[in-house]
Amino acid sequence: MTAAALNIPRKPSIPLSQYLVAGSVALFLLLFLVIPVATVIIVAFIDPRSGGFTLVNFADFVRNDLFRRSFGNSVYVAAMSVAWGTVFALPLAYITSRFQFRGAVLIQTLGVIPLIMPPFAGAVAMQLLFGRNGSFNLLLGDWFDINVPFMEGLNGVILLQAIHYFPFILLNVSAALANIDRAMEESAQNLGASGFRLFGKIVFPLAMPGYVAGASLVFIKVFDDLATPLLLNVKDMLAPQAYLRITSIGLSDPMGYVISVVLIAVSILAMWVATLATRGRDYATVQRGGGGLARRKMKGLDKLAAYGVVFLILALTLAPHAGLILLSLATVWSFSPLPDGFTMAHYGKVFAESPQFIWNTLLYATLAGVISVIIGAAIAWLVQRTTIPGRQMLDYLAMGALAVPGVVIGIGYLRTYYGVTLPSGQPLATFWFMIVIALAVRRLPYALRACTAGLQQVSPQLEEAAESLGATKARTVRKILLPLMAGGMLAGFVTAFATASVELSATMMLVQNTSDAPLAYGLYVYMQSPAGRGPGAALGMIAVVIVGLCTYLSHWLLARERSGATKH
């Protein structure tokens, strides 16, 4: 089922350059993830009475039925969100990569938008649409006298999480599909396979690394996410429990940190399982430049059905943003299907008061995206192309960042770097670049998974060929490896960039003054008062539009490069 790739035994000696790369990555993770986080969660291992090392807090975790229930709920919600996310993502990915489809780039872009869910504003918009007295239920109540609990309990969390995070699967599967060797498909067709059989036996298995990368991200992200359950007032899940405990004023209870350790452990375990799922199989294909699967024309009914499916999925997954648009234009919106009236005043207020938020966000999210892709690509390369001892540890460590609550990173940075001062006398922890670093560390897992998937599909034979033709290692990386895994890296950059642009929890700890603050912080400030709801939503919409445009641009660039490559 996969391309035959000879695994030539590697030379036992490891070149110095690899140690340099591994060392730099390890140092980065140590300085900006391990040490700051360790200074905070060490409490989990300390006996409150004696001050010595203990595991008794973990025994308390197991004995507490609220925590046990929370654990079960979190696993259930994460697994179900993967299932629903798959249902949303696969049709979009398949239809847009497989067929000649007008607006494919647009759909790929719109598919990323759900990731950009501005804090608070997104939540309010969703309640106004799907809540117990949201537009849908008010209309359903008027027409049929029924009320559908879209947003109630665990099912509400699953629905929202699936909508919010399915782009992880979409992006990674799309990138994987684009990398599949057309010859594979043609061989299968020559042997008589077509339709679903072709998809199930050839196309999907070949895109497996992308799917596993996306699905494992969704699982871990949902498992570790606290914003969505809290906005739905679901507290018996692990991440909200950790958050509520860590952020209780005046209590010094270790359980919040114990839960953080459990979250990190489960995330790493999930990564390990995902690695097992793709281990021992070879997904790499040798031929390049075919531009992925052959795109074929659809006719008549097929075309109609495809557009129908795409439209349905996009309508559902973009509904929160439709709500956000309405909210940003609304005068008052309360207990009614639509706002009472419309106005542009909120946008005027935002542009007049806070243009610096927009520039800061663009700068921070772009830098964070670039840093996370560089580190992510380096780790992916170390894991797959070198035999440096401990390389897998780097991967797991980086993925652990996904499970660390933002507030823990924020506190850790303050604790570790506030005493370090810049020449200007400003503490390092509150220098704006530390926000960038925090964002990069928090989004590194996304970039890492995407780069790993991208690299898995590139056969080492290509590099070996280049090297045997006399290219240096560096030149091979630059001329062969980087262009071939560009799709994966782009997917990584887009997810990191898009999600970093609306991050709040670590930012909130680190922002020192308003002129350095990103958009999410401004949004928080607006959303704390009734009059700020409209401007907050407007600021959220601006974030969505900017990130959407950047995503579109990068897809468009990649598509142009691809088509350029196939022409000659």
Place this chain on the structure above:
Amino acid sequence: MPVFNRRLVVAAAAVLVLSGAPHPAIAQAPTGKVTVVTSFSKDVTDPVKKAFETAYPGVTLEVQNRNTNAGVRFVQETRANNQVDLFWASAPDAFEVLKRAGLLQAYKPNTPGIPAKLGPYSINDPDGMFFGFAASGYGIMWNERYTRANRLPDPKEWADLGKAVYHDHVMITTPSRSGTTHLTVETILQGEGWEKGWATLKAMSGNMRSVTDRSFGVPDAVNSGQVGLGVVIDFFAFSARAANFPVKFVYPTVSTVVPANVGIIANAPNQAGARAFVDFLLSDAGQELLLIPAISRLPVNPATYAKAPDGYPNPFKGAIGLPGFQFDVGVSERRYAAVDVLFDQLITFNLEPLKAVTKAMHDVEARLARRDNPAARALLTEARTLISAMPIAGEQAASDEVRASFQGTTPQAKAPRQAELEQQWSNFAKEKYAAAAAKVAEAAKLAP
């Protein structure tokens, strides 16, 4: 060490006051940047910043908006190299935490006309570490469109919220996440007594749609009509009305008034500026700013109400019914954590069983109202007793042993760990609610 530091600071401040500087702000004119960490929204901070900078030319107010918790953490974590001059927020507990950690510095503001007490509550910290600059009353806010559509009567009293008609329509913030809610809960407990107070709280909570963790979550949900009624501070409702939301608000006959505070951080880099800001907030000009509709706080200077629009509630003139008893700050402080954790374990995290048994009880009562059955009534009374049962008594909650469980590192070997205590209390609530549910089911069989 922190205690020593604090004494030192107090002593230093005392020397400063005694040395005869009548108005420190004049003695040393403030200049430069004054940094304030605050949980207040832009609606509040923008007008104050503008007015303060006008009153003190050459001074800029740098506002760092953080939620209360992040603000406290920030000040704690950055104490070694403090860059913040003031902490400015509602939650009294946040100031208590900062005070205990020796992170506030004493000051004696120049405040003619501001009384020491508002009802049973002190306006300022007795040690002069933080100062109430505004007050807010607690009450019930509701969405008119919601109550009309669901045919709910307008609420008037706290006890109304326990009535069957409001089941699943009410929302509150948990006291562990909101210092102001905590003060209200503590007031009910002190006013009605430990046992009866918790019975009231549980009867009310059995009707809750949800118990949220974000103070602003309650007015937000009422404003958008997701929930009908909310227990909120008055200015949430006033500022929502100012933004044209269809909401109304009422102070129950006996309400609570909570102060909004400001305090100077120990080792504040801009001492003169920090003092000027406190003096400004307490001055006539500062107090008048509170009357702006989007701010809608209650001034602590009774004279300011002369400039208020008609109908502006004046707690000094009895517009808000304040409890008649003396609020005991000592008891409140000793059982602070215990009350928070009890509320969360008995109510927040066991809301589903509590709601279920409350609903079943409402149903049986409705049937009994049509045709009475004494045996069924007796069973309901037993059920109520079971629901209101508490795992510990009021004195125990304030005891050293229970306090030790919430203080992290402690030499008290006997005290259970917080997690153990929580598990005990949660189990207690589960058992009692299940037993009560059984009684109600029995009563339902008897009720015609």
